[in-house]
Amino acid sequence: MAEEADAFDRRILQLLRLNARRPNTQLAAEVGLSPSACLRRVKALEERGLILGYTAIVSGAPDDGFVAIVRITLERQSEDFMRRFETAVRRHPEIEECYLMTGDADYVLRTSAPNASAYEKIHTEVLSRLPGVARIESSIAMRNVLRARAGA
Incomplete structure (x- = not known):
């Protein structure tokens, strides 16, 4: 760029x-x-990498499961810890979005699952095994109010 x-x-x-x-x-x-x-x-x-790709915004049906918004706090906020965490996050398709944050949590992630037991598996087999994680806080979304917009 x-x-x-x-x-x-x-x-x-x-x-x-x-x-x-x-x-x-x-x-x-x-x-x-x-x-x-x-x-x-x-x-x-x-x-130049300003357009990374193209995607479709798909409307979800009520039985699509649920979305978890996950706040991650790392053991340390060093460059090495953050780099290792971000590299690991990119390897897991279960993690749909990841944001580096200011405030209480170091990162906020978005993941979805068809049901509670499927999310529990993501939590125990993916999220809790990410490098440098000290704390995980999950909130389950009740419904989507506003999604990325399509159309002019």
């Missing part, structure tokens, strides 16, 4: 966050670029 994103790049990123499936011709028109210039910019944003 040697160069900073300019106004065109920021607008492209903003629009793609809302709907990454829009045709390039539509994206170009909304940004105010030619389709070829817009496509070059999107490719450059991907190459």
Whole structure:
């Protein structure tokens, strides 16, 4: 990411966050670029690592299980402890999101499971075995109120 994103790049990123499936011709028109210039910019944003990938936001059915928001406190907040923890987190697909935090917890994770016994297995076989973990606090979400938005 040697160069900073300019106004065109920021607008492209903003629009793609809302709907990454829009045709390039539509994206170009909304940004105010030619389709070829817009496509070059999107490719450059991907190459620079500003666009990491594309995904679908799927609506969940009521029987999809539950989501656990997990607060992790490490034994130490040293660079080595944090690096080892973050490396381990990336190896576990059960952990859907991970954020380095300020405040009481060092990290907040999001994971989901179809039922309580499946989450217990994630807790005992994955979360409690992550390197450097001193404390785990889990909260179970009752329902989703707002999800990442799609559409303009």
